[in-house]
Amino acid sequence: MDRLEYDDPILHPKEDEIAKLRNVKIYDGDAKSATFENGELIATSHRLVYVQSGSSHGLSLRLHYLVYVEEEKSSGFGFSRSKKLLLHLSEPLPGKPPGPVDRSSCSFIRLSFKDGYDSSFPNNLSAALQKKKWETAPITSTSLPEAPPLVQLPGRQLRAGIVGIERQIQAKHKATDDSISLAFEDLNKLMSMAKDMVLLSKSISDKIKEKQGEISDDETVQFKSYLLSLGIDDPVTRDNSRSESQYHQNLARQISSALQDQIKEIGGMMTLPEAYCRVNRARGLELLSPEDMLKACQIMASLGLPVTLKVFDSGVKVLHLSTHNDQNIIKTTAEAVSILENKLKNNFSICVALD
Known part of the structure; x- marks a missing residue:
């Protein structure tokens, strides 16, 4: 200067x-x-x-x-x-x-x-x-x-010189380290406030649900619908379960409730890896391990839930609607055998190839 x-x-x-x-x-x-x-x-x-x-x-x-x-x-x-x-x-x-x-x-x-x-x-x-x-x-x-x-x-x-360049590099490294440390401090603060944020989002979500009829014409309806689908507002954890068995039972019920509509939208069946990703995305910071996810899915049928686990002969595991069991599929297929091509295509949204 x-x-x-x-x-x-x-x-x-x-x-x-x-x-x-x-x-x-x-x-x-x-x-x-x-x-x-x-x-x-x-x-x-x-x-x-x-x-x-x-x-x-x-x-x-x-x-x-x-x-x-x-x-x-x-x-x-x-x-x-x-x-x-x-x-x-x-x-x-x-x-x-x-x-x-x-x-x-x-x-x-x-x-x-x-x-x-x-x-x-x-x-x-x-x-x-x-x-x-x-x-x-x-x-x-x-x-x-x-x-x-x-x-x-x-x-x-x-x-100037090599010493000056080295000092400059050290100073930049220190500034970078300080910035990273500050970023992790912010992350720790966010994690510590996660429960408060979940409660806040649940409160806002409930208020919007109460006023659903009044805001149908509002230009912010789309944003509010996103808010309603932020995820699982009160995820099941080991801390709020008295035993391991109760934890997996509650977890199975919550997974079934969270994925039922999504599985229905995509035809009644979802691979287990995709279901695992969707559940963890909805749970936010309370992530599930693959073992806990599998154990919860394995007891869905015994609990009579609308979503159950199915394992194919190839080893592929999927979650599907209980209405999509083998007996119902066989019955629906048998009834569809006599349906004309156009009606079959319209009823089931499939394209029938004819020789």
């Missing part, structure tokens, strides 16, 4: 304009808050000119201070959409004209572009560094009659 100097924002005849960008912020290194905000940046073949909003003074950064330009990648944990560039700088030269900062804390600055920039801008700026037109066609600084006061920044922390 101490490479910036007060300068006239008017371009010299020898300068070539590269780009003009608005709503630009300047950060001193890794600082969280911007030192300068909402300014206009003019990139030329000789310098970067910055004019802050509401200020009559211009600032410039001579391109001979730029070592290289780096596009900052998003960490994935933040919400900012502004594009950012890192400008790595060399040491300030003796006799440099005065600027807003007497001594900076870092050897690089960040430029944040709220409105973004053209994808070719970083390459064009790097190309200007390679050409070094300031050496073949130099320009002179324009001193300002009255300079604003200096911006005080903390002591220097260089970001």
Whole structure:
């Protein structure tokens, strides 16, 4: 930041304009808050000119201070959409004209572009560094009659060489670890509040059911129907069961109740793996083990539930409606033998192929 100097924002005849960008912020290194905000940046073949909003003074950064330009990648944990560039700088030269900062804390600055920039801008700026037109066609600084006061920044922390790069990598790793830790803290808080959230969703669901007739014409009916199908509002767990046997019996009843309509919608039969996925999705954080799911399904028939487990000779396990047992299927098939093709197709929604 101490490479910036007060300068006239008017371009010299020898300068070539590269780009003009608005709503630009300047950060001193890794600082969280911007030192300068909402300014206009003019990139030329000789310098970067910055004019802050509401200020009559211009600032410039001579391109001979730029070592290289780096596009900052998003960490994935933040919400900012502004594009950012890192400008790595060399040491300030003796006799440099005065600027807003007497001594900076870092050897690089960040430029944040709220409105973004053209994808070719970083390459064009790097190309200007390679050409070094300031050496073949130099320009002179324009001193300002009255300079604003200096911006005080903390002591220097260089970001140069291998050691500086290693420190930067370590700092980024630490920031990532902190972000991950914070994310897991939020997850733990969510899990601790899961029961409260279930009770809240059940309360809202009951209220909507009570007013079902009054909201049929409401444009939010679809959303409310989604709310009603959020899942199992009070999942059976071992904690609220007195014994292992009671746990599996209650679990079997709940699985049957939760899947009955869904199985009916898809023709009366559902594979056990699909049923397992649907039940766990509905239970939220109270996930079932495959063993508990299988044990619960195996006792459905003895409990006289509308959904029961069937195992085919191939070993495939499915849940099906109790009305779809072998005797009923044989009876329905026998009755359908004498039905004409069109009636069979309409009644059972199947296509009959004729030779």
